[in-house]
Structures are given as structure tokens and as C-alpha cells.
Amino acid sequence: MLELKGIRKAFNKGTPDEAVLFDRFDFSVQEGEFVSIVGSNGSGKTTLLNLIAGNILPDEGKIFLRGQDITAQKEFVRARRIGRVFQDPALGAAGHMTIAENLAIAENKGKPFGLTAGLSKKRIAAYRDMLHPLGLGLEDRMNVPVGALSGGQRQVLTLMIATLTPVDVLLLDEHTAALDPKTAEQTMALTDRIVREKKLTTLMVTHNLRFAEQYGTRLCMFDKGRVVLDAAGEAKKEQKVDDLLALFNAISIECGN
């Protein structure tokens, strides 16, 4: 359902530092897949997400979403069908606005933002019910500005916001990397639950090899703009963290770091 064909992407083009990351790169994701992507820094994981989201454009090649060519679409146009959670919890919600206000604008995604009331009092009960199962007590802090929440709480809220309205693809960009181990664990478990419940096609970039092994239906390892490991279904279940680590180290040694 998501296809990247013949992608070329170089950085610092036209300078002596030109670095070609992707060259004739193909990648496709099937409907309902939960792909975990691992790889060292500079391997192209995050660039892949940026290319899909549209905040960087490929030099060559095309990107298709459900058969439609989205290569020329601006980031905000693509975002109507793509949900995204960033590593930085601050990027997910408006910090000066309250939890209720953030959920209200998130819920209105895809509809016109006109001169009607931004926050309907009737919906607050529904937002409470949404937040209650998270067990973070956010349902009692509806009128607290999001900026006053902890990083973990913000990231969980961001996850809610990104998936509140139907999206074709969910992009998770190292979304647990800025959290402490326990919170990261909880956020990851919640992510898995949301993805399963809503049957979301998901791409998750992570540095946590255990998360990559434990969650998702497909595992990819990237190195210098190439996919060096691609295991789905049964093959993925056979992947062990130690094997991944061994491969990861082998790649890193090749690179000389």
C-alpha cells in the first residue's frame, strides 16, 4: 500500500561534501504491516520517514500511497493521510494549550476549522473516557496546559492525537528514545495496543533492538541507505536480539566506528 520506487537522495548536493544516501532505493509496505526499522546513525531510517512524510523531497523516484502518486504533494497535504510521532515529545501537541483543547483540534483533523466553538463542552466527557484507560490520570487534568506534563505523558498524548482520526499510515520516529526506560516500555506497549486495535499500517524507527524484535510484524535493518535485513512473519519471529546485535556490530565495524 506504501511504495517507494527508484528513490535517489543526496545531501549537500553540488558541494565537495556531497553524500548519496539512497540510490535506486525501493521499499514497500503491505496493508496492516507493523514494520520496525533499526540501523546505525546515518543509515537512512529517519530520512526514509521524512521522504514518506514529505518534509524532504527525493532527487529522483516516486512515492505511492494506496496507488496514488504523492511525490509532489506538500507535507501538510500528505499529513491528512499520515500520522506521525516524533522523538521530541514537544513536537506532538501545542504546549500552551490544554489537554482538552489539543484533543479537540486533533479530533477535528480533516474537517474545516471555521468560526464555530473550538472546544465543545459535550465532548469533554468523551475525551475523559479516551484518556482513562491510559492510567496516567490525564483525565483529571483536562484543563492543564500540555507543557506542564512530563515527557512520557506528552508522548502518550501525542500518540492519541496522531491516531485519533483515521490515517492510512502511522510513522513513529524514535518515539520512545527521549523517555526513561520504564516510560519507554509503557509507551511502547500502548503503541502496540493502538496499532492492533486500529489495524494501522505502521513504520517505526527505533534504536531499541529489543523493541524491534518484540513488537511488529516485520523487521528491517538499514545500513548506508540499503536494507541489509528484511524479515517478516515467521522469519521475523526467529530473529533474536543477540543475532540482531551481532549483525548490527558487524555493520558498525565495517563503517569503522
Add this chain to the structure above:
Amino acid sequence: MFFFNQMGTVFEMGFIYAVVALGVYITYKILDFPDLSVDGTFPLGGVVFSVLLVAGCPWPVAMIVSFVAGCAAGFVTGLLHVKLKINGLLSGIITMTALLSVNYLIAGGPMVSFSQESTMLQNGFIGSFDRQYAIYIQAGLTLVLVAACKVLLDLFLKTKAGFLLRATGDNPQMVTQLGKNIDNYKMLGLSLANGLVALAGSLYCQYNSVFNSSMGTGTVVIALACVIIGCVISKHIRVMKDTTGVIVGAVIYYAILTVAMLLLGSEYTQLIVAVLFVLVLIFDSGLIGRAVKKWIRGVRRREGKEHA
């Protein structure tokens, strides 16, 4: 009696600049955009109003047109910034510079005087009172207009479009994720803000019954000082909205400015404006608060030693 008169002027000028400050509040606080076009759009509102009035246009219509002219100028700043990707600060400076000529061309000279025309702040009814009472009536009328602007702005900020405007300044990436173009919301905010500033410009000219091309000098600095004072106040008073704080801030600012001008003389005005702005900024950053605490601690310690 002197004090009574000065108080009237403080309220009148405070309320006029409160309208400017409400506009600057939109760009500076909500959009997080340092908009310097204000120094040009304030006189733009004044000149558009004055020229229309002299041409026989009724004052309410002239005020609405000056608001629209301000919106258009703000829109130009927005276009420069989002379409031509020019830095926000520079976009404002470009518009402000261009408006110097535009205002002069519209006025056809450095001044437009209209002392015979009837306006919101100068008319037969107000003229029938003594000068010292008339100023309070003018201030009252201006307050009604400020309050209307404040209430409308508050209501707008609670709508869906208002929510997105706030989110644009707060977290542009989130607005993008919602499938909306942040460029449009920046231009909307800049238009609204400069519309209010131009409206205030028309009030300023009505109060003086004359347009003077130099009236815009220092507007940004005055308005920013009002906004910062206002937001400090509203932060400490829970029930007070930022928009109310901004209006109170403008009156307080004008009270301080008036006292300083009475002590030093009006030729020091811009110098006082600049120094006041520095004081407001360092007050806001907490430097003064820390220095005062340290000084108090020092005094206590010395007293302690004396007792021992």
C-alpha cells in the same frame, strides 16, 4: 486639577495604545512573530482615516476602511515571509519602510488636518463639555471600542480557526500534522494584528484631529512594552485573561511614560520610551527581581551583624 487632567490623558492614550497592543499581542505572543510592520501600519490607519474623512466619508466607514488597509499591509508582510521565505523580522522592516512612502503619498504631504470634521472622539456632543471632562468622555468611548476588540478577539481565539492560530505559534509541526498549511494561519494572524494597529492609528488621529506622518515612530516598542507588562500582570492574577492584562498594561505604561515626560520634558519622549522598554525587558527576564532579593538579603545580613 492638573492631576485630574493628566489622568484623563493617560486613560485616553492608554486605551488607544491598548488597541495597538492587542494587535501586537496576536503576533508577538500568539504567533511568536516579531512584526515590525506596526510602525508603518499605525500611521497607515491614521492617514487612510484622515484622507477619507476630509473627502466627506462618515467616520465609522473611514474607521472600517482603515482597519481593512491595516489588514492588507499585514497580509503583505505575511506574503513576504511565507511565499518569498524572507525572515520574519526583515519582512516587517520591508513593509514598514515601504509604508513610509505609501503614507506620504496617500496624505499628499506630511500632515492632514480635519479639525472641523465630526468624528467618534471630536464632535458636537463632546465639544459641549469642558475640556477636562471631555477627555474622560473620549477615554470612555475609546474604552468601549477597546473592550469590543478584546471580547471579539477572545471569542475568535476560542473558535476552531482561533485554536489553529494559537497552535501555529505554539507548535507549527502539529498544525502541519493536522493537514493544514501554517502559512495561511501566519498570514491570517498578521492581517488581523495590523488591522487592529491601523484601527488604533485612526483613533490616534481622531483624538488629535490631525494626521502627522511621524506618528508611527516607536509604536512597536511602546506596544511590546504594553504587551509584556500586561502578560506579567495576567500571569500573576489567575482569573485575568492575557487580553485584559494587555489593556491594563497599556494604561500602566502610559502612566509611567507621562510621569517621566512631565519630569524630563517632551523632547526626551523617544529616549524615555527606549529606556522604559529596556526596564520592562529586564524586569520580565527576572534580572531586577533577583537583584532586589540579593540586595534585601545583603541588608538583612548587615542588620544581623549590627545586632550581634
